[in-house]
Amino acid sequence: MSITHRLTLGFALTLAAVTTHAQTGWPEKEDLKFGFIKLTDMVPLAIAYERGYFEDEGLFVELEAQANWRVLLERVITGDLDGAHMLAGQPLGSTVGFGTEAHIVTAFTMDLNGNACTMSNEVWEAMKPNLNVVDGKPVHPNSAEALIPVIQERRNQGQPFNLGMVFPVSTHNYELRYWLASAGIHPGYYAPESGDISGQLEADVLISVTPPPQMPATLESGTIDGYCVGEPWNQQAVFRGIGVPVITDYDIRNNVAEKVFGVSNEWAEQYPNTHVRVVKALIRAGHWLDANNNANRPEAAQIISQPYYVGADYEVIANSMTGVFEFEKGDVREAPDFNVFFRYHATYPYYSDAVWYLTQMRRWGQIPDTMPDAWYMEMAEKVFLPEVYQQAARELIAEGKLSSNDFPDFATETGYRAVDHTTFIDGIVFDGQQPNAYLQQFEIGKQ
DSSP, rough: OOSSSOOOOOOOOOOOHHHHHHHOOOOOOEEEEEEOOGGGGHHHHHHHHTTTHHHHOOOEEEEEEEEEHHHHHHHHHHHHSSSSEEEEHHHHHHHHTSSSSSEEEEEEEEEEEEEEEEEEEHHHHHHHGSSSSEEEEEEESSOOOHHHHHHHHHHHTTTTOOEESTTTHHHHHHHHHHHHHEEEEEEEOEEEEEEEEEEEEEEEEEEEEGGGGGGGHHHHHHHHEEEOOOOTTHHHHHHHEEEEEEHHHHHHHOEEEEEEEEEEHHHHHHHHHHHHHHHHHHHHHHHHHHHHHTTTHHHHHHHHHHHHTTTTTTTHHHHHSSSEEEOOOOOEEEEEESEEEGGTTTTTTOOOHHHHHHHHHTTTTSOOOOOOHHHHHHHHHHHHHHHHHHHEEEEEEEHTTTOOOOOOOTTTOOOOOTTSSSSSSTOOOOOOOOEEEEHHTOOOOOO
């Protein structure tokens, strides 16, 4: 459902707004429509809208929910949408030609973390005897080894073990596969060179696509046995009593770009001033969301609980967004970094995050050939645009809206995070400048 009310600039711009316009120049395009999927991590768009940050940049913005990730991407490509809340893998997958082929770019990371893997009540009960338990509660993180007897029992009965994720190049697909493979469970390969894009070659489990808002209902119907998705659709399963989140993505791999704001490269080249101004508004939204130890999160959760944003109950959204996460009913645990929107330089488009996604595309066969390290870096630089982000950040600093301490040191920033910034459930270390050496460490996966 579209937001019907629109931002207005009023009769005249304030002096502060005039000062803002002096640096970048007026937006080439003022009327904009941005798409999103009904997930908690669309919230930077909602906050930039509701708090007038787009208005401060001279932009008239409409936000519109999309049916699924494929439709969203296609509408950005065709120009029906000026930009959108995207899976971090979508601009990369499109640009390298997996699935829909188009040059999509991003200059803004919307968040880090924010996903979980949920299993049906039946699967959870079968897993529990295989878990470490203290004081009646499982010790987190839960290894996927606990699933092996469950999968084997299904196989003995001649039945598949079915799992859902939201899109082939989604974080959720790669996190789910990473978690399974870390326990020796083969999640299957893609073979686009031979026309097989099911991702189920040599698989011990069958992973398929389900749109995020449909995950709980699909689980309840028995069509899938579990899924990996963003919020609020894991907590929704808990509230409805139909499933149990067994691990969050923070424990599978943490602090890598989750969603990004994506535009076509053609759009970015045609409207450079507009692009910088959009990024400025989104940076301010991210900063507000993490300010004062997440003090603004309850207000943000209330905003996006409205039907034209996420449309889930406030209590469900707040359960993860305000620093806690509920696993089995009543098992509520502290999770301050379950959603990160600004700290750890979350909004900066790091090349190393792009490289990690490309390694996962290669690991599971979406990139069919072994590529040299230089190729990974070239693709990262083609898709992720820190130069646009830096321009936006410098203007916010000059305007006094944010401090230089809020950002990386642009004079020394390489675009590659420190190797200890991200930890993985299997203990393997990721160096974004050595992607092939990283891939060679896995027992399951292509190199």
